[in-house]
Amino acid sequence: MSSFLSSSIGKKLIMSLSGLFLVLFLLVHLILNSFLMFDNTGELFNAGAHFMAMPVIRFGLQPVLFGGFIVHIIYAIILTLQNQKARPQKYASQNLSNSSTWSSRNMFVLGGLVLVFIAMHLMHFFVPIQIQGNVHDDYQLVKNLFTNGSTGLVYTGLYVVGAILLGLHLAHGFWSAFQSIGMSNIIWRARLEKAGYIYAIIISGGFIIIPLYLHFFA
Amino acid sequence: MADKVIKELTIKVWRQKNAKTAGKFETYKINDISGGTSFLEMLDILNEQLINDGQEPIAFDHDCREGICGMCSLFINGRAHGPDDDITTCQLHMRKFNEGETITIEPWRAGAFPVIKDLIVDRTAFEKVLQAGGYISVNTGGVPDGNAIPISQDDAEEAMDAAACIGCGACVATCKNSSAMLFVSAKVSHLAKLPQGRVEASRRAKNMVAKMDELGFGNCTNTGACEVECPKGISIANIARLNREFLSAKIKD
Ligand code: HEM
Ligand code: SF4
Ligand code: FES
Numbered sequence: 001m002s003s004f005l006s007s008s009i010g011k012k013l014i015m016s017l018s019g020l021f022l023v024l025f026l027l028v029h030l031i032l033n034s035f036l037m038f039d040n041t042g043e044l045f046n047a048g049a050h051f052m053a054m055p056v057i058r059f060g061l062q063p064v065l066f067g068g069f070i071v072h073i074i075y076a077i078i079l080t081l082q083n084q085k086a087r088p089q090k091y092a093s094q095n096l097s098n099s100s101t102w103s104s105r106n107m108f109v110l111g112g113l114v115l116v117f118i119a120m121h122l123m124h125f126f127v128p129i130q131i132q133g134n135v136h137d138d139y140q141l142v143k144n145l146f147t148n149g150s151t152g153l154v155y156t157g158l159y160v161v162g163a164i165l166l167g168l169h170l171a172h173g174f175w176s177a178f179q180s181i182g183m184s185n186i187i188w189r190a191r192l193e194k195a196g197y198i199y200a201i202i203i204s205g206g207f208i209i210i211p212l213y214l215h216f217f218a
Numbered sequence: 219m220a221d222k223v224i225k226e227l228t229i230k231v232w233r234q235k236n237a238k239t240a241g242k243f244e245t246y247k248i249n250d251i252s253g254g255t256s257f258l259e260m261l262d263i264l265n266e267q268l269i270n271d272g273q274e275p276i277a278f279d280h281d282c283r284e285g286i287c288g289m290c291s292l293f294i295n296g297r298a299h300g301p302d303d304d305i306t307t308c309q310l311h312m313r314k315f316n317e318g319e320t321i322t323i324e325p326w327r328a329g330a331f332p333v334i335k336d337l338i339v340d341r342t343a344f345e346k347v348l349q350a351g352g353y354i355s356v357n358t359g360g361v362p363d364g365n366a367i368p369i370s371q372d373d374a375e376e377a378m379d380a381a382a383c384i385g386c387g388a389c390v391a392t393c394k395n396s397s398a399m400l401f402v403s404a405k406v407s408h409l410a411k412l413p414q415g416r417v418e419a420s421r422r423a424k425n426m427v428a429k430m431d432e433l434g435f436g437n438c439t440n441t442g443a444c445e446v447e448c449p450k451g452i453s454i455a456n457i458a459r460l461n462r463e464f465l466s467a468k469i470k471d
Contacts, residue, residue, distance in 0.1 A: 003428070004468045007431055007464075008427065008430070008431050008436075008437040008438065009427055009465065010468070012461070013461075079439070082436060082437055083397075086330070086395055086396035086435060086436030087327055087328055087329060087395075087396045088329050091296065091324055091327050092243065092322060093295065093296040093322050094293075094296045095295065095296030095297055096296075096392075096441075099392060099441075099442070099443035099446035099447055100441035100442055100443040100446070101441070101442075104439070104440065104441040104442065105441055107439060172440075175440075176439070179454070179457065179458050179461070180440065181461065181465070182458050183458070183462075184455065184458040185455045185459075186453060186455045189455060189458075
């Protein structure tokens with residue numbers, strides 16, 4: 001078992017399973033957030049938020065989610081460090097732009113920036129709602145962030161950028177996860193790549209539209 | 219039609235005395251190279267010039283000079299085997315370059331492929347990976363009669379496609395992680411697809427991957443650059459198969 005987890009393919013398996021778990025989480029997250037746009041009184045979104053705050057979910061699923069993130073990040077660091085070490089002397093000139101996509105070469109940078117975004121995002125909503133517990137109207141909290149006088153536009157912009165970075169991570173990550181598990185071949189590769197782009201556009205587009213909608217129309 | 223002649227080229231090339239000394243780039247000028255000259259012939263001409271000037275010629279690997287042995291290497295202008303697809307360096311011609319261009323030539327760069335001299339690297343690591351399982355242990359006899367062992371056309375084709383790997387190392391050289399997964403997956407696949415090789419498939423996948431990891435090749439992150447630069451067009455679908463073979467072998471344990 002230990003030789004399995006320390007092997008290159010074993011580490012990739014952990015990377016891909018944790019990644020796919022996060023992929024699923026994002027889908028749930030987006031569906032809940034879309035409630036922000038369907039009911040301007042905020043009742044629908046608040047109902048969803050209350051559901052997610054139920055003890056089973058809060059104490060049962062949330063630790064799993066955090067665990068998933070931590071595993072994904074730890075293995076991302078291990079893999080990236082090993083990969084840097086595998087080429088002690090770099091090329092003076094290397095042209096990779098015609099043989100691979102930019103996102104595929106910059107997964108660590110993209111993931112790292114997404115992590116910075118997630119940290120900010122947790123400070124905005126998770127900390128006041130779940131740690132401090134002094135929020136009565138979740139909808140209003142979210143809306144205020146994006147509409148507040150001088151900072152509303154800044155945060156709207158930051159959330160749009162965060163969604164774009166996440167989209168780029170997923171544009172490579174989705175297909176890559178299936179390849180790592182071995183669930184790909186010449187035919188399925190094309191399909192999975194397409195599905196990955198569609199998924200990335202839905203997630204990224206969704207998380208871009210919501211803050212824009214709140215800022216300009218709510 | 220007469221081939222174009224390039225009047226002058228600047229060659230910026232990595233020179234390194236041996237594995238222990240630090241190397242550096244040197245630049246040389248070369249004149250009147252016809253477009254039909256192969257890249258290695260251009261280096262031959264340059265070397266003759268160097269010898270006539272009393273300097274040491276540039277050491278580079280080569281053997282068949284027809285794209286079948288995998289000896290020639292070279293990272294040319296930032297790409298393994300230079301600016302053309304599906305070829306080895308010996309199949310690259312000077313017509314791909316422009317008048318007055320500076321051509322940068324580097325050895326394969328990977329911790330597992332240390333430089334021996336100038337542009338020559340030690341690719342023994344590939345041999346070690348093969349010795350860890352890239353063979354069939356039993357004597358399978360002479361060539362069997364056609365159709366004596368039924369093998370589907372698709373399987374035979376896929377096995378043959380994977381068997382086209384010439385072990386050149388361009389995949390490792392290109393990969394941003396110096397991963398050897400394309401090479402190892404080709405070697406595992408061409409045997410796993412055929413009944414003679416199937417018997418030892420699990421053991422082979424485990425041992426070859428373990429050796430590959432031990433030798434310091436990086437971890438694959440599925441960028442796909444290897445298959446684009448591979449002179450034999452080995453597909454990364456083979457890497458998915460290697461992942462499958464390895465994971466199912468480990469689960470069975
Ligand atoms: C919601 C957030 C995230 C999702 C949905 C996600 C999803 C994924 C997926 C599906 C993969 C492909 C796995 C594979 O190739 O086998 C991946 C790869 C990767 N992720 Fe994330 N990720 C997220 C956050 C992060 C964070 C915060 C980091 C932090 C550094 C990160 C770093 C990486 C790296 C470096 C890879 C490439 C590893 C490799 O291909 O071997 N990701 N991610
Ligand atoms: S897989 Fe392609 S690039 Fe890699 S060693 Fe074999 S022939 Fe060369
Ligand atoms: S010298 Fe044999 S492949 Fe180039």
